Amino acid sequence: MHTILGTHMLLTIHTHLHRYVASSDPAFQLRIMPAGAALPAHDAAGCPLVVAELGPLLNRDDSSALARRHALLVPLHRRSALLLFDTVGELDSLGADVVPLPPLLAARLRHAWVRGVCSVGEDLLLVLDLHAIAQHVAAGATSQPGDRP
Numbered sequence: 021m022h023t024i025l026g027t028h029m030l031l032t033i034h035t036h037l038h039r040y041v042a043s044s045d046p047a048f049q050l051r052i053m054p055a056g057a058a059l060p061a062h063d064a065a066g067c068p069l070v071v072a073e074l075g076p077l078l079n080r081d082d083s084s085a086l087a088r089r090h091a092l093l094v095p096l097h098r099r100s101a102l103l104l105f106d107t108v109g110e111l112d113s114l115g116a117d118v119v120p121l122p123p124l125l126a127a128r129l130r131h132a133w134v135r136g137v138c139s140v141g142e143d144l145l146l147v148l149d150l151h152a153i154a155q156h157v158a159a160g161a162t163s164q165p166g167d168r169p
Contacts, residue, residue, distance in 0.1 A: 029044045029110045029111065029112060030042065030043060030044065030110070030111040030112075030116055030118075030138065030147075031043075031044055031092075031108055031109070031110065031111070032108065032109040032110070032111050032140065032145070033074065033092075033105050033107075033108055033148070034105060034106045034107040034108070034109075035074055035075030035078070035079075035082050035084065035105050035106055036075050036082050036083060036084040036085070036086075036106060037075065037079060037081065037082040038075070038078070038079065038082060039140075039143070039145055040078070040145055040146050040147075040148050041111065041116075041118075041138040041140065041145045041146070041147045041148070042147065042148040042149070042150045043135075043147075043150075044110075045094075045150075045151070047094075047095050048092050048093065048094055048095075048150070049092070049093040050090065050091075050092055050093075050108060051090070051091045051092070051093060051102075052088070052089075052090055052091075053088065053089045053090070053091050053104065054088055055087030055088045056087065059071050059102065060102075063093060063095065063100040065095075065100075067095070067098065067099050067100050068098075068099040068100075069093075069099065069100050069101070069102055070099060070100070070101050070102070070157050070158050070160075071101075071102045071104065072101065072102070072103055072104065072157040073103075073104050073105075074103045074104060074105045074153070075105065075106075077153060077156075077157070078133075078148075084104075084105075084106050086106050089104050089105065089106065090104070090105055090106065090107055090108045091103065091104050091105075092105075092108075092150060094150055094151060094153075094154035096154060096155060096158050099158050100154075101153075101154035101155075101157045101158050103150065103153065103154065103157070111138075111140060116138050116139070116140070117138065117139040118136050118137070118138045118147055119136050119137050119138075119139075120135065120136040121134060121135065121136050121137070131152070131153075131156060132149065132152055133148055133149050133152050133153050133156070134146050134147065134148060134149070135147045135148070135149050
């Protein structure tokens with residue numbers, strides 16, 4: 021495992037089709053998943069581990085074919101979520117221009133996964149709430165057929 025999370029850092033997360041920004045959290049663990057590696061069933065504390073591809077959660081057409089992946093382990097209360105994506109980088113939050121979503125727009129989103137927009141060079145990237153995404157993934161793993169997410 022390689023840790024690249026700084027105290028004043030934002031993560032730039034690359035899926036197959038898109039780039040996103042997310043706040044780093046000392047509780048998150050960044051991992052590199054080698055090609056052909058079996059995904060663990062439990063985290064280091066023995067809690068059940070739910071695995072999800074980040075790209076298709078955000079855009080159903082955003083599936084990766086890469087064999088070597090990055091993963092972010094997000095610990096929750098009774099389990100952990102392992103979010104898979106293609107690559108990750110860092111962005112200094114002190115120089116980043118992050119704008120929160122207006123309440124009207126935030127209220128129209130299906131899930132409260134987007135916290136705002138960040139200007140990175142010439143691009144505007146969505147700022148993700150990885151903890152909220154991990155909670156959704158974990159809730160989906162425990163829901164029964166017919167339950168609404």
